[in-house]
Amino acid sequence: MTKHVLELRGLPSHIGIIMDGNGRWAQLRGQDRPEGHRAGSATVRRIVRASRRLGIRALTLYAFSEQNWSRPDLEVGLLMDLLKDFLLAERGEILDNGIRLQAIGNLGRLPAFVRAVLDPLRSESSKNHEMTLTLALSYGGREEIASAARDLAVEVKEGRMRADEITAESLRLRMPSLVVGDPDLVIRTGGEQRISNFLLYGLAYAELVFSDKLWPDFAADDLYAAIESYQGRERRFGRVGAPLAPALVPQVPPS
């Protein structure tokens, strides 16, 4: 039974998740690290479903970083297999529930057997608009910024834009991760408090929630708790906040 009664107003529109802790989850059970990824894959299913049910407009999952290619071949191979299995198993659910599947990152590095299931599902689901599920695969935030800068450089070189016309927004518009808008809330599981090259540009005003739960243990209730924490925060986007309540205004002693 769920412990949370969520206020459905003021939900974050775009949630990003750094799914960390699979390896430790397995090691704590005396299992090999890949077993943690297998359990983590079941969590992906649960969290996608819970997000869709809540009415979250966009969910971006950091499934594989550009830096993850340097993990042992066996682990990389298993992650690719799990990704393919996930896409095959969830195809019906994705299409039946109006979910648009997107992928961001250096997709050219993915094995052909992953592209063979990923690409058709991306195009089959491209007209769906209930929720956008974006898988960050072979993704790096710095690499995405560099790619947007390269695109702008080409446009300037070809005379389609002037260098002095480049703004923060022109870079933003060239980042596939931000087609669904900046992330409002970014959750990292696994107890570490860092960003690890995820959605760097879009993170400017995101609210961050760090959970000690290892990803395979992260439940719908933990997602609701993160959203509750988000809803309790005042987002100021660099502006001043609402005036302090009278009881909190510092009392200036009479001179």
Ligand code: FPP
């Ligand atoms: C980090 O845990 C997690 C990953 C590198 C991969 C995430 C992959 C999945 C959740 C499963 C497959 C994905 C999909 C979309 C089906 P870690 O191995 O770094 O954990 P550790 O910090 O405990 O070592």
